[in-house]
Amino acid sequence: MKIKNMKDLDKVKEIGMKSLFPKGPQIRISMSTCGLALGADDLFQKITREKDKKGIKISLHQTGCSGFCNLEPMAIVKLPGKPALLYTQVTVENVEQIIRDIKKKKIPQKGLFCMIGSDSAAAKPDPVLNAVPDYRDASPFKGQHRMLLGNCGIIDPLSVSEYVAMAGYSGLFKALYQMRPEEVIKEVVESGLRGRGGAWFPTGFKWDMASKSSGDEKFVICNADEGDPGAYKDRTIMEGNPFKLFEGIVLAGYAIGSHHGIIYLREEYHHTFGFLSNAIEIAKRFGLLGKNILGSGFNFALNIVRGGGSYVCGEETALMDSLEGEVGDPRLRPPFPIEKGLWARPTIVNNVETLSNVPLIIQNGGKWYKNIGTEKAKGTKILSVIGNVKHPGLYEIPLGTNLKQVIFEMAGGPVNGKSIKAVQVGSPFGTFIPADKLNVSLDPESLREIGSMIGSGVIVALDQDACIVDILHHLLTFFVEESCGKCVPCREGVSRMEELMIEIYNGRAGMNELDIINELGETARDFSLCALGGGAPAPILNGIKDFKKDFEAHIKTGKCLRFS
Amino acid sequence: MEKERIEKIVNKHRNEKSAILAILHEVQAEDNQLNAESLKYIALLLGVPYANVFGLATFYSAFNTEKRGKTLVRACDGISCHINGAEEVIKVLKSKLNIELGETTWDESFGLEKVRCLGLCSISPNVSFNDKTYSNLNKEKILEILQKVTGDSK
Amino acid sequence: MIQMTLNDKEIEASENSTILEVARKNGIDIPTLCYHEALEPFGVCRLCIVEVGGALRKGIRISCIQNVVDGLIVDTESERVKRNRRFLFELLLARSPDSKELIDLAAKHGVFESRFYEADSDDNCVRCGLCVRVCRDKIGAYALCFAHRGYDRMVTTDFELLSEYCIGCGTCAQICPTGAIKMKDEEGERIIYTKSVVIGKFELETCGKCGMPYASRKYLDFVKRNSDDAMAVSVERNLCPTCARRTGAINLVGQMTL
Numbered sequence: 001m002k003i004k005n006m007k008d009l010d011k012v013k014e015i016g017m018k019s020l021f022p023k024g025p026q027i028r029i030s031m032s033t034c035g036l037a038l039g040a041d042d043l044f045q046k047i048t049r050e051k052d053k054k055g056i057k058i059s060l061h062q063t064g065c066s067g068f069c070n071l072e073p074m075a076i077v078k079l080p081g082k083p084a085l086l087y088t089q090v091t092v093e094n095v096e097q098i099i100r101d102i103k104k105k106k107i108p109q110k111g112l113f114c115m116i117g118s119d120s121a122a123a124k125p126d127p128v129l130n131a132v133p134d135y136r137d138a139s140p141f142k143g144q145h146r147m148l149l150g151n152c153g154i155i156d157p158l159s160v161s162e163y164v165a166m167a168g169y170s171g172l173f174k175a176l177y178q179m180r181p182e183e184v185i186k187e188v189v190e191s192g193l194r195g196r197g198g199a200w201f202p203t204g205f206k207w208d209m210a211s212k213s214s215g216d217e218k219f220v221i222c223n224a225d226e227g228d229p230g231a232y233k234d235r236t237i238m239e240g241n242p243f244k245l246f247e248g249i250v251l252a253g254y255a256i257g258s259h260h261g262i263i264y265l266r267e268e269y270h271h272t273f274g275f276l277s278n279a280i281e282i283a284k285r286f287g288l289l290g291k292n293i294l295g296s297g298f299n300f301a302l303n304i305v306r307g308g309g310s311y312v313c314g315e316e317t318a319l320m321d322s323l324e325g326e327v328g329d330p331r332l333r334p335p336f337p338i339e340k341g342l343w344a345r346p347t348i349v350n351n352v353e354t355l356s357n358v359p360l361i362i363q364n365g366g367k368w369y370k371n372i373g374t375e376k377a378k379g380t381k382i383l384s385v386i387g388n389v390k391h392p393g394l395y396e397i398p399l400g401t402n403l404k405q406v407i408f409e410m411a412g413g414p415v416n417g418k419s420i421k422a423v424q425v426g427s428p429f430g431t432f433i434p435a436d437k438l439n440v441s442l443d444p445e446s447l448r449e450i451g452s453m454i455g456s457g458v459i460v461a462l463d464q465d466a467c468i469v470d471i472l473h474h475l476l477t478f479f480v481e482e483s484c485g486k487c488v489p490c491r492e493g494v495s496r497m498e499e500l501m502i503e504i505y506n507g508r509a510g511m512n513e514l515d516i517i518n519e520l521g522e523t524a525r526d527f528s529l530c531a532l533g534g535g536a537p538a539p540i541l542n543g544i545k546d547f548k549k550d551f552e553a554h555i556k557t558g559k560c561l562r563f564s
Numbered sequence: 565m566e567k568e569r570i571e572k573i574v575n576k577h578r579n580e581k582s583a584i585l586a587i588l589h590e591v592q593a594e595d596n597q598l599n600a601e602s603l604k605y606i607a608l609l610l611g612v613p614y615a616n617v618f619g620l621a622t623f624y625s626a627f628n629t630e631k632r633g634k635t636l637v638r639a640c641d642g643i644s645c646h647i648n649g650a651e652e653v654i655k656v657l658k659s660k661l662n663i664e665l666g667e668t669t670w671d672e673s674f675g676l677e678k679v680r681c682l683g684l685c686s687i688s689p690n691v692s693f694n695d696k697t698y699s700n701l702n703k704e705k706i707l708e709i710l711q712k713v714t715g716d717s718k
Numbered sequence: 719m720i721q722m723t724l725n726d727k728e729i730e731a732s733e734n735s736t737i738l739e740v741a742r743k744n745g746i747d748i749p750t751l752c753y754h755e756a757l758e759p760f761g762v763c764r765l766c767i768v769e770v771g772g773a774l775r776k777g778i779r780i781s782c783i784q785n786v787v788d789g790l791i792v793d794t795e796s797e798r799v800k801r802n803r804r805f806l807f808e809l810l811l812a813r814s815p816d817s818k819e820l821i822d823l824a825a826k827h828g829v830f831e832s833r834f835y836e837a838d839s840d841d842n843c844v845r846c847g848l849c850v851r852v853c854r855d856k857i858g859a860y861a862l863c864f865a866h867r868g869y870d871r872m873v874t875t876d877f878e879l880l881s882e883y884c885i886g887c888g889t890c891a892q893i894c895p896t897g898a899i900k901m902k903d904e905e906g907e908r909i910i911y912t913k914s915v916v917i918g919k920f921e922l923e924t925c926g927k928c929g930m931p932y933a934s935r936k937y938l939d940f941v942k943r944n945s946d947d948a949m950a951v952s953v954e955r956n957l958c959p960t961c962a963r964r965t966g967a968i969n970l971v972g973q974m975t976l
Binding site for chain 3 (some may be wrong): 332405480483485488492495519520527528
Binding site (some may be wrong): 600603604613614615616617618619622623 | 876
């Protein structure tokens with residue numbers, strides 16, 4: 001059905017509520033890329049077979065990823081009158097017991113992790129659940145502020161009605177029926193939202209300029225070329241709550257006067273491609289994309305384009321070249337995309353996470369949004385905390401949260417009683433913050449003060465066994481492989497840096513070469529055409545400066561601390 | 565690939581030049597390669613110079629101008645996989661398949677590639693075999709998977 | 719006109735011109751490889767870096783792209799510029815140690831050695847893209863492209879084979895700043911080639927008057943197709959540039975090439 005007015009939206013909402021709070025028992029299986037990698041497919045099939053065999057009616061749904069892939073496969077079991085319960089690392093072997101329990105109206109115990117929505121009206125307290133925490137109190141969810149990820153892993157990502165039941169599309173409805181485009185922009189400006197792809201450019205300002213650029217056509221590009229190794233927040237949003245992203249994209253289109261959006265998705269996300277294409281079709285059927293959106297008369301078409309496996313294409317001008325069917329080389333600026341972007345038309349390029357914030361801002365107001373975060377950086381940021389910590393995963397935190405708290409409290413600190421050596425914030429371009437300096441606020445300004453950056457939010461924790469030379473070597477290889485080769489400092493300079501680093505790694509070079517790496521780094525940093533060559537030297541120069549011991553070990557003995 | 569197949573794919577994209585990446589993806593998915601013949605025909609249909617198409621096909625790492633293995637093994641070497649031992653996993657893959665990164669086995673059954681991040685960083689290291697991904701790998705696990713996949717019990 | 723300072727000298731310059739254009743007009747030598755008057759700026763060799771201040775935020779600019787503004791202060795030979803330009807020259811020399819043109823240019827700017835010489839490198843190409851761009855944007859032949867990426871990026875033809883698109887005009891060889899593309903006319907045959915690929919190979923048409931081999935058929939057809947009637951007529955007459963000039967015909971070749 002097409003949603004054409006408030007009545008329709010309410011009707012869909014009602015369907016969604018029924019689906020989220022069913023009368024009978026329900027199981028939800030997390031079936032994102034990560035769940036599938038860990039056997040969610042088999043689990044789903046096994047549950048289907050088992051419930052049919054036992055002849056009980058259980059409604060079975062899919063959900064997305066909650067950001068903690070290491071807890072997959074996850075399942076949510078909802079029994080009538082009970083809160084929804086989250087189970088982790090559910091295996092095919094558990095299934096028979098789960099189904100037996102459900103049949104007896106008993107709460108399955110194995111793998112029970114936490115409750116979701118224990119305060120909802122439909123749920124009655126249960127003595128069995130006394131010791132089970134609510135998910136807001138359960139590590140690794142504890143301390144998070146899950147505005148964007150809140151629905152991920154809970155709602156069926158392909159169910160429009162469940163998203164609507166979670167207040168989805170109320171922002172777009174409000175905008176299309178009650179707000180003029182400039183009012184939408186005003187709210188976004190007011191909110192203080194800044195680009196989450198790594199550049200932290202004020203979103204409202206970009207939209208304002210694009211709305212004032214003239215062109216027969218304008219474009220909204222959603223940058224889903226999530227290329228920073230270690231990042232998977234965009235994938236999680238796209239697979240966990242795609243309609244929120246679509247809502248944000250349509251809002252952007254309405255605000256700047258564009259009727260055409262494109263999601264540029266990185267090639268490596270195979271499953272996501274099919275999944276999103278499917279979600280777009282569903283949104284069209286509900287009248288949430290295409291002609292006459294929500295019955296308002298506003299038209300907006302959304303396409304999805306797969307990249308070709310090139311990191312540089314995450315850079316907005318290279319991305320546009322790639323969309324035009326060219327090799328993804330960064331363009332010279334000016335002109336800026338807001339004046340002359342895709343096919344020389346005014347274009348805004350925004351990251352998945354950025355756009356997903358917009359429905360919340362329109363729904364609750366810019367004033368509400370700017371209460372979250374620091375003075376200059378508003379809202380939340382999804383961090384991808386990886387490396388040597390107990391609970392690697394996605395942490396959505398208010399900007400300004402302390403890094404130490406994230407590493408040691410939320411992510412559980414190092415494993416096996418080891419100690420943290422350093423943390424690279426904003427990988428791959430961020431610097432390594434030594435263990436004794438982790439007491440820093442996670443926001444672009446505070447990090448810039450100590451010479452680092454938050455980037456797209458990849459946080460790599462390294463413990464005492466890690467070797468910085470090894471990590472720098474790894475990073476340099478990445479930069480060299482992903483350089484487009486257009487400008488000399490990046491193509492030739494960074495390649496030489498890598499070469500020299502390999503020599504140092506193998507103990508065949510000394511301090512002299514280290515000095516040359518430093519100098520090359522400065523040239524690449526200051527003279528490269530785009531942010532890849534310009535950004536690559538930062539972690540290298542910083543690593544050399546702050547972790548001399550690691551270098552000495554390699555230079556003197558040719559041995560890597562990592563393997564000692 | 566036969567010309568009719570290519571025509572069908574190009575037509576599906578309404579002969580639009582900007583859809584060339586999608587067209588290359590689809591032709592490669594069917595033919596497991598983008599050989600000179602196919603690329604030239606695509607160029608011809610789209611009215612794009614050969615040189616442009618060749619530039620594209622060699623720039624993007626997802627495209628292969630030579631025949632690639634029926635099963636494409638993509639070993640992730642993102643930062644998280646690296647920290648958690650991707651090197652070991654890749655070493656096993658290379659030695660068991662007896663090929664280097666970027667190569668294809670003699671019988672064209674397997675191709676081996678390195679990718680930078682499959683986006684499964686909290687269950688690393690990861691390796692995908694076509695569309696099936698395996699996670700939390702180590703030396704033993706990848707050996708087991710290889711045996712299962714190759715049906716080889718050596 | 720605007721007022722600006724160029725290497726401590728007050729000068730007047732016309733707006734809408736780049737720093738590079740203004741500097742060259744004032745007799746200041748800024749090295750470039752990827753720049754050519756006839757083409758859009760590409761900004762990749764980075765040799766033309768200058769330091770600016772005054773009306774623009776203090777820092778480094780690429781002079782082939784940056785336009786001059788009133789009150790601009792430019793230093794084309796600051797310590798920072800010289801140090802980094804040296805690095806860029808060294809990086810280029812490392813890969814193209816045999817290019818006489820590059821060696822001369824580097825020497826002119828005080829760089830005689832590289833710390834990064836690559837073993838056995840005989841690649842004269844510096845990936846400036848002049849050839850690819852002139853072939854595409856000026857000639858319209860599309861015979862050349864950049865293939866591969868990063869350090870492996872290279873100028874080549876489609877599929878690294880003799881190009882079906884090349885018309886044998888030789889502009890690429892003429893515009894190449896480092897002698898990486900060569901053109902040879904021998905025994906009535908023209909070959910255009912790099913160290914790794916033969917771009918074009920043509921039998922040359924002989925001049926209807928003096929009998930000298932002078933241009934490929936494909937090129938003459940191309941000129942005929944892409945020019946007005948007067949030109950087409952003189953192509954019909956089949957005259958080499960010298961004879962054409964002598965007979966007062968329009969100097970076709972001179973106009974088509976750069």
